[in-house]
Amino acid sequence: MSTLLTMPPHAKLNGPVLADPFGRRITCLRVSVTDRCDFRCVYCMAEDRTFLPKAEVLSLEELDRLCSAFVDFGVTKLRLTGGEPLVRRNIMSLIRSLSRHLQSRRLQELTLTTNASQLAKYADELYALGIRRVNVSLDTLDAAKFAAITRWGKLDQVLEGIAAAKNAGLAVKINSVALMGVNDDEFDAMIAWCGEHGFDMTLIEVMPMGDSGEDRLDQYLPLSSVRAKLSRRWTLEDSDYRTGGPARYAVVKETGRKLGFITPLTHNFCESCNRVRLTCTGTLFMCLGQEDAADLRTPLRADASDEALRAAIAEAISRKPKGHDFVIDRRHAGPAIGRTMNVTGG
Numbered sequence: 001m002s003t004l005l006t007m008p009p010h011a012k013l014n015g016p017v018l019a020d021p022f023g024r025r026i027t028c029l030r031v032s033v034t035d036r037c038d039f040r041c042v043y044c045m046a047e048d049r050t051f052l053p054k055a056e057v058l059s060l061e062e063l064d065r066l067c068s069a070f071v072d073f074g075v076t077k078l079r080l081t082g083g084e085p086l087v088r089r090n091i092m093s094l095i096r097s098l099s100r101h102l103q104s105r106r107l108q109e110l111t112l113t114t115n116a117s118q119l120a121k122y123a124d125e126l127y128a129l130g131i132r133r134v135n136v137s138l139d140t141l142d143a144a145k146f147a148a149i150t151r152w153g154k155l156d157q158v159l160e161g162i163a164a165a166k167n168a169g170l171a172v173k174i175n176s177v178a179l180m181g182v183n184d185d186e187f188d189a190m191i192a193w194c195g196e197h198g199f200d201m202t203l204i205e206v207m208p209m210g211d212s213g214e215d216r217l218d219q220y221l222p223l224s225s226v227r228a229k230l231s232r233r234w235t236l237e238d239s240d241y242r243t244g245g246p247a248r249y250a251v252v253k254e255t256g257r258k259l260g261f262i263t264p265l266t267h268n269f270c271e272s273c274n275r276v277r278l279t280c281t282g283t284l285f286m287c288l289g290q291e292d293a294a295d296l297r298t299p300l301r302a303d304a305s306d307e308a309l310r311a312a313i314a315e316a317i318s319r320k321p322k323g324h325d326f327v328i329d330r331r332h333a334g335p336a337i338g339r340t341m342n343v344t345g346g
């Protein structure tokens, strides 16, 4: 199957676009800028995790070149993630540099997924650089539970970061992983809290990704049952709102805020997938839930003209699979995917 490297009618303005063998246009790139994180969430990675040696990790300049190559190919949304993106040294210089694509309007959106631990420091500058929205991962509003889930995190610091983001004018979406027996008694309180602060919220099913040192089957909570329970307290009105991502949204009538459900296990929405994911070593994963990948670091370093890089990107997109097939049950208790989420990011 070959990549459809098509020229849209406005090609002179925007250049070629990437479409995969199933006709899905690739407009969204998620970039894990570091595999390091200042938290050790129990469902994400083991506490004694070893990280990549620096030599393996792309420099900020190389990350900029790679992201810009995707922008040249018609990517309009760029999300920086990790690890924790805001713990990467000099990360603001990368964001500053990438913001030129916002100014030129080739990028519609540059955004971040963050644990908010560093947001108090960076929120104003992020807004000044054109960031308008951040996704913040927050699974609980209970300080003791927060410490237990993140192993190393402090809830106060995160709430301060979220408040700074709001004050800076950034729209905040709260992402919570639904964990059986851990935070399932808190969703009502979190929906109310998000309503008070004007935040949208998304619930995520725990995915069988890598070894986190915990039994995921004990943590797994199907969102179909969560939604049914929430419907007793809240009026959830289905919404057509789509980001091209895997979430399906409802509007909580009582708060007016959106509530998203990411259900890779009970229901996937791969047919409309418009995204690919790049790791901090320059490996491109065409699907979060598959192992197939493309090495973009070699062509990036081999050829200063970007020609080899562009060919490698096009070839990789021609291998984007139709979808993933995560399974979580007693027969498949181990990780379906070898890498943990801090490698490919959320």
Ligand code: SAM
Binding pocket: 037, 041, 043, 044, 045, 081, 082, 083, 084, 085, 113, 114, 115, 135, 136, 137, 175, 177, 204, 205, 206, 207, 208, 209, 341, 342, 345, 346
């Ligand atoms: N450090 C940033 C953060 O906390 O948002 C970005 C990286 S983190 C890996 C991205 C998202 O992946 C977080 O919302 C996290 O909760 C989620 N995540 C990590 N491991 C997961 C798993 N096994 N299943 C579902 N979500 C997971």
